[in-house]
Amino acid sequence: MSYRIEELLITTLAPMLEGLEHVAVGAASPIPGAAALLARHRGGGRPRVSMLASRRHASFTDGARELFDCAAQGRIDAFFLGGGQIDGSANINLVGIDGYPASRVRFPGSFGSAFMYFVVPRVILFSLEHSRRVMVPRVDFVSAPGTSPSNVYRPGGPYALVTSRCVFRFDRDRGRFALASVHPGQTLEDIREQTGFDFDVPARIEQTPAPGAQDLVLIRGPVGKDISETYPDFARRVLELDAATA
């Protein structure tokens, strides 16, 4: 069965969420959202999914702060973060490039990253763009650091970096990424060429499994319908599902 890159990313992210109790998904995150819902579908209703922009998957009734208070207590097992820049130590930059405060390129801001990165055990970094523009040797501004000294309270941190080209796992002790799998059609040379930081490479390089036929049926069926409540445009454009029939 042919598939789109978005579908490959959904089936790549979903297994990272299976077996967890509670996954939260921030704003403007249709692919992580769909992955969380796929994991929930496969898991027979587990994990619980709290999706910020959703009404159907809204777990919170105490205002915008509740997500963070909930995470601070350890009630959220996985969360997604992105970055205008990401470096090899898993530092992320959501603020801007080239100077601060008068940055040459300004991004919206750090959102909850400077907190969630510390308290959510499994933070998955996600980036659709995998180029030297994003994957840099050193971020210009640290919105949230990838690692902390041992005396800093930090039950959470980076778990993996999933891009349009590959999957990296993060080794918290070594503070480095290691290539975990390469998406179909990509090569190690391509990835090295497009990555501005150094990373570990295993002796045998795995390929990211293509989405199975069953997963594609789920994604284009019940999971797609579910995500279309929050991301109708994504469901229409990528999964070719019309919100009216969803």
Next chain:
Amino acid sequence: MTNLETLVEAIHDGASVALAPDYSGCAMAAVRALVRRGARDLRLIAVPQAGFQADMLIGAGCVGSVEAAAITLGEYGFAPRFTDAVKNGRITLRDSTCPAIHAGLQAAEKGVPFMPLRGILGSDLLTHRDDWKVIENPFSPDDAIVALPAIRPDVALFHAASADRHGNVWIGVRRELMLMAHAAHRTLVTVETVVDDDLLADEARAAGTIPALYVSAIAEVREGAWPIGLAGRYPADAAHLAEYARLARTAAGFERYLDEHVRGRASAA
């Protein structure tokens, strides 16, 4: 009850103004009234992020500083007037992170001078915020934690579905608006409708109601969140928001937008 123009007169030039995010209760009509009045040097506090309200006020030259976890138009892209003002150093930035703004407001809500918060250590946010302090946990050795000063806005400004004649305001599940009202010196609210019964009389509604004791003034403004939506009432005007995002990319386009939709709408608010 008051009218819109009188309501925004209570927001003095230089005031700190807490604003809700685009998914909550945006007082867009009041923002347009502030632009028409030519408000100056407002110190915006995004709770914890802001979108069209902030971008429009910044573009119109009403803003001196911004404290925010993010300023973005969300699915409509980066906030163009904010970005332009940052690049050209026209506003003072106080970059924050979502729970830090909530925690500062919670400190104000409790009447305590600061609130400790986990995380943040090692972030460049801390480097640029000389009002944030790293302290030792007094109950446990070798445990640094960030102390954030209370955020007590001069004004909380937002839009809600309804108010009653006693001045109680119904916000439903949007309890960040409750937090804003608890923390601010003055809370100014526009509402879709004024109802005749008492919102506190019925427990189901009372749970989602800001009591009048926190509310300074209310103006009834139909579609007061437009072109942002109001949950349960009307959706966002997507075509209009896209048009704003397109025009606001340039200073000239933004001026054209203001002429057409803000300055030209004086009577229609």
